[in-house]
Amino acid sequence: MKIDPTPAYRQPTIFGYRISTRTLRREAFGIFALVALTLIIIGPMMTVFLWAFAERWRQPALLPTEWGLSYWYETLARNDITSAMPMSLGLALTVTALSAIICLPAAYAFARINFPGRQGLLLSFLAVNAFPRFGLYVTIAVVFFRLGLVGTLPGVILIQLVNTLLTMIWIPTSAFQNIDRALEEAALDVGAGRLRVFFQITLPQVFPALAAALLLTFVSTFYEAQGALIIGIPGIRTMAVLMYSYINNQIVVQYGAVISLMLWLPSLVLLSFAQKFLRGNTVSSGFGV
Amino acid sequence: MPTLDLINLRKQFGSVTNPVVAVNDLNINVADGEFLCILGPSGCGKSTALRMVAGFEEPSGGDVQIDQQSIVNMPPNKRPTAMVFQKYTLWPHMKVYDNIAFGLKLRHLPKNQIDQEVQASLELVGLGKYGDRYPAQLSGGEQQRVAIARALVLKPKILLLDEPFSNLDALLRVRLREELRQIQRNLKITAVFVTHDQEEALSLADRIAVMSKGELQQLDKPATIYARPKTLFVADFIGAMNMLDGEVSGGVVKVGNQRLPAPAECVAAPAKIAIRPEDVTVTQTGEGAWHGRITQVSDLGHYRKVFVQSPDLGMLKLYLPKSVEVNDGEMITFKPTRFLIFQGPLPPFEVKL
Numbered sequence: 344m345k346i347d348p349t350p351a352y353r354q355p356t357i358f359g360y361r362i363s364t365r366t367l368r369r370e371a372f373g374i375f376a377l378v379a380l381t382l383i384i385i386g387p388m389m390t391v392f393l394w395a396f397a398e399r400w401r402q403p404a405l406l407p408t409e410w411g412l413s414y415w416y417e418t419l420a421r422n423d424i425t426s427a428m429p430m431s432l433g434l435a436l437t438v439t440a441l442s443a444i445i446c447l448p449a450a451y452a453f454a455r456i457n458f459p460g461r462q463g464l465l466l467s468f469l470a471v472n473a474f475p476r477f478g479l480y481v482t483i484a485v486v487f488f489r490l491g492l493v494g495t496l497p498g499v500i501l502i503q504l505v506n507t508l509l510t511m512i513w514i515p516t517s518a519f520q521n522i523d524r525a526l527e528e529a530a531l532d533v534g535a536g537r538l539r540v541f542f543q544i545t546l547p548q549v550f551p552a553l554a555a556a557l558l559l560t561f562v563s564t565f566y567e568a569q570g571a572l573i574i575g576i577p578g579i580r581t582m583a584v585l586m587y588s589y590i591n592n593q594i595v596v597q598y599g600a601v602i603s604l605m606l607w608l609p610s611l612v613l614l615s616f617a618q619k620f621l622r623g624n625t626v627s628s629g630f631g632v
Numbered sequence: 633m634p635t636l637d638l639i640n641l642r643k644q645f646g647s648v649t650n651p652v653v654a655v656n657d658l659n660i661n662v663a664d665g666e667f668l669c670i671l672g673p674s675g676c677g678k679s680t681a682l683r684m685v686a687g688f689e690e691p692s693g694g695d696v697q698i699d700q701q702s703i704v705n706m707p708p709n710k711r712p713t714a715m716v717f718q719k720y721t722l723w724p725h726m727k728v729y730d731n732i733a734f735g736l737k738l739r740h741l742p743k744n745q746i747d748q749e750v751q752a753s754l755e756l757v758g759l760g761k762y763g764d765r766y767p768a769q770l771s772g773g774e775q776q777r778v779a780i781a782r783a784l785v786l787k788p789k790i791l792l793l794d795e796p797f798s799n800l801d802a803l804l805r806v807r808l809r810e811e812l813r814q815i816q817r818n819l820k821i822t823a824v825f826v827t828h829d830q831e832e833a834l835s836l837a838d839r840i841a842v843m844s845k846g847e848l849q850q851l852d853k854p855a856t857i858y859a860r861p862k863t864l865f866v867a868d869f870i871g872a873m874n875m876l877d878g879e880v881s882g883g884v885v886k887v888g889n890q891r892l893p894a895p896a897e898c899v900a901a902p903a904k905i906a907i908r909p910e911d912v913t914v915t916q917t918g919e920g921a922w923h924g925r926i927t928q929v930s931d932l933g934h935y936r937k938v939f940v941q942s943p944d945l946g947m948l949k950l951y952l953p954k955s956v957e958v959n960d961g962e963m964i965t966f967k968p969t970r971f972l973i974f975q976g977p978l979p980p981f982e983v984k985l
Contacts, residue, residue, distance in 0.1 A: 525718075528708070528715075528721070529715070529721040531709045532708055539738075548725070
């Protein structure tokens, strides 16, 4: 009898790659986690995406039965939408810029100066995130009402600034702290003045972290709805606020889906910008990855 | 001619009520073209002293002078010193070329002169073709060479080095040390080198300043430091030493059951006897011979390190030539040929037999 030197045994393949059963068993958890994560992250996004282009989507169809752009035309034709988009963008940019002006010097001080109460003050920024936001906003709204800030742009800017403090102070503070002081001393040593050392040595070191903080701040401000809703109504209507009211007041899912897709756009543009112009892993290194 | 003088230099940290004195009344003069090492255990204040010369620490008292001109009121970026740090400190976002050119650009030199000088300094440290790389693409030894080039390219009056080789592995450390010595000789630059590694100090320095707890213990040539340590600290810190308790009386110092001659100037009082492991000869039993049992023999190439358990003196360390036959567990008899007698804070008496 002829014996086959290589006994035929079926190897499992994934996308054409042969993977031994041992590897498969060892990596089973990892593969499972990857698939689960993909479903959790991509799933809802896909649903929203599909709804935005669905004319008709009834149970139990897996995909929309009729596709079209009619809800886009309808949404884009509305006055409140066309004015809310520039409002949202301008607001997010203003808040991010103001936050940078206020927080970055503060972060530098937190990192470099050991003043009394430093730890306590740093932790206090966490307080904003430790309580239910809604309660905080309502209380602030009472104060703002007396000051005549409710329904005004400055009021909304102020309330959104509060949200940015944690990100804009904590990330840059730790970035400034992580710089080796000897790098700055070496620059002083060869003759650079303090300002030049800051701009040519210190700043480039923290740039990825600062970019990450700015990006996070912009995106979170752009999506911020609670504060803008409570303080801004009725004068100020941002995209995020509109989305809330559309989802709340409309039985038709498509309006909300279209607006959320429109809300994705700026952050998508920003992220791809970051990917392209910041070398390789610098942005992720800013996030501490 | 660049000279450096530290005059009654003092630095204290901490509060007024609870000051921590890092450097106390330090007086060191460095001659033109001299290579001086400041040697001491960690926390002895040697780096603080160097950082006061560079301008990164402000003295609490005293003066730092270059060419007899005080520089203590000068900010670090105006001082004619250049420093090489322990952790390389190359700027990671700049290429090697830009790292070295940084200081030259600040001096507004013409571009082609900068190119020339950067290239020349890279050649000097043997990295002629590395200008286009980023620091992260270099090994530790290469990075430290670039740091040395960066300091030298500015033609400083005084070159300061703060434990520059202590992050490198042993072999590389020795090689870079020799290269540095060669460069320093050729350029005739005045240099101050801080280290905790006595071997490094002994092999590099024209003179060594030994520091302990913020105070200068001794400032001498390496050979003198080794042969005639002025204080017990130096005797113990530099090289290996057998430290024995003794008692001086009437021209004799009693150590265990042994008697050794003492100079007439010694006072009748307890004393520390310091014997270098190599300052012994193996002898026959007889008058004045010390004996003990060999507990450990290590072959160290051209000599042997032998531990001897003496009945009255405890464990002794001897360096013996290979011509002497020694074996674990055997008895050995020997005599000291040279020793030092320390009494209080006075400089020691040297006795040769």
